[in-house]
Amino acid sequence: MSRPERNVHIAKSVKVIEWLKTELLDQIANLYKGLHQANQSLISDSLASLVIVVYVLARRVGVPYRELDQNVARKLREHTREGHQLEEWYGDLSQLEEYINKR
Incomplete structure (x- = not known):
């Protein structure tokens, strides 16, 4: 991989990790909304999304x-x-x- 390609790859990886971190916060906010509203569907959807984001984030950081x-x-x-x-x-x-x- 050439130097410019490597830099683009690193920048893209950092951007994806930052996006996943915001997705975690977004889903936690959705979970709180679901709990506040006693909305079982929103609670379940938010929890499922959190599990997915955690797994993908783990992979992106090398776990x-x-x-x-x-x-x-x-x-x-x-x-x-x-x-x-x-x-x-x-x-x-x-x-x-x-x-x-x-x-």
Whole structure:
């Protein structure tokens, strides 16, 4: 790759990462709106978009999907083992871990 092409590639990558960061904020704002309005459709759509943006952002900054998945699974195990409040109160983390492991 020639120097000008490389510079364009780097600039484009930076621009995409910045766009993904704004997309994260936009979807968080949509999620808050959905929660405020008790709009299940907007809540679900925003959460799905957040998951997608997180995966794409991870890839853009050099974290492979598999590594991200492995880190999520590790975090779930750690938090479950350490008695995280969401686990203690609702069992959310072990349920999520079970769901992910069955996929």
